[in-house]
Amino acid sequence: MNRIVKFVLIDIVRNKIVIAYAVLLGLLTWTVFSMEDSGNKGVLTMLNVVLLVVPLVTVLFATIYIYNSAEFIELLLSQPVQRKQVWISLFIGLSLSFVGAFLIAAGLPLLLYADVIPALYLIVTGCLVSVIFISIAFLAAILSRDKAKGIGVSILIWLYFALLFDGLVLFILFQFAEYPIEKPMVLLSATSPLDLARILNLLQIDASAMMGYTGAIFKDYFGTGLGLVISFSVLVLWAFLPFYFSLRIFKRKDL
């Protein structure tokens, strides 16, 4: 297993896109913190980067990378190697490189310039979001043999979570404003990893006022220790469930 992970890592580094991503992310983070006067403002800007740019880059790169690994997978599977091992190694290799890139490029400046607690929250969510969208990429890539279709599905999923979902939530909020929908709203937010990540981080920098009157309710649910444990567990589930389903399909796939 380690050998395959090592190979995937070397291949990704040689590909240079992840390095370019790290450099750009690093530049962005440094500029954000050198322009904003307060650390928390910088965290807020970085939160938007984590919620928009990080998922887009990871999901696209991972999907294309999985499709391009078709030959490599075929070569390995004619050798005494377990199917499971090949797929898991690819996942670990991709996750390690993106989490590594994020930690170096965004993590370091965050720790240096922002308050410790919000910075740590953002770093953890940034890593989780990277893994979640790699996991989604695995599912999108295995569901279709057609590369263009698979990449299209990945982009649509990103669009849905990054942009459409908010609209949906707002729509429901306004339509049912007369009813006690706070609890369902909390549940609904768990169905989008990005929404969950956003709430978690906004609460840390006391910007919950920006979320309107539901902010108070969110604070009740997500501000407590139990709420935190549950929401991070949901994020971890998001990181592994799509991959788990893709692994089950991959085990039965004809090559």
Place this chain on the structure above:
Amino acid sequence: MIDIIAVHKKFGKLEALHDVNLRCMRGQSIALIGPNGCGKTTLIKSMLHMVLPDKGSIHFNGRDIKGDYQYRSAIGYMPQIGRYPENMNVGQVLDTIKGLRQTASSLDEDLYQSYKIQSILDKRMATLSGGTRQKVSATLAFMFNPDVLILDEPTAGLDPLSAEILKEKIIAEKAKNKLILITSHLLSELDDIVSEVIFMQEGIVRFHKDTGLLKSETGQETIGKAISTILRQQQS
């Protein structure tokens, strides 16, 4: 050595394999022949567990290959079209496979020498010609001294000299009491290699016979002529 029991495989509506029963033993060298799209490659890929049968089972040395993967260390496989990671060079491909196999026994470097792989080690797979890719595939298939050799159209794309080298290598391996499975459309080159013939049509195994028996039954001297006699009999 390899037992295939009642294997069925469908790709959508196309029935690639229909109730295939075969027994391949050590020491045999078998030609798998049949028209295009008759299920030869599907059969070979099922033996490697790259294609999973819908029904039936395949046993390697008496053990079901389902859920097993170690058995593949006894197989050298040369695919019809060798697909390799485009951005790896030849040396990296060889090293990766060597690392995965980790065989204790010494490597068989006959083809490595005769195809002069040494001189192309730093070439990227994407830049290799079809024939050179085949040479790399062949080198990999023979390198680990496997008990079973599965060769899917081994000489397609090779120049005459390289094809001859490969043929001699196959004959040399045959003498070592190995199982050799080979598909080819060039029936003439099979004559000095194989001892048995499996003939497939539309996913069905028509027959599995000793070459001597096949020749005497049809009254022909070569496999090619024997097969065409049978095909003509079928049509009339």
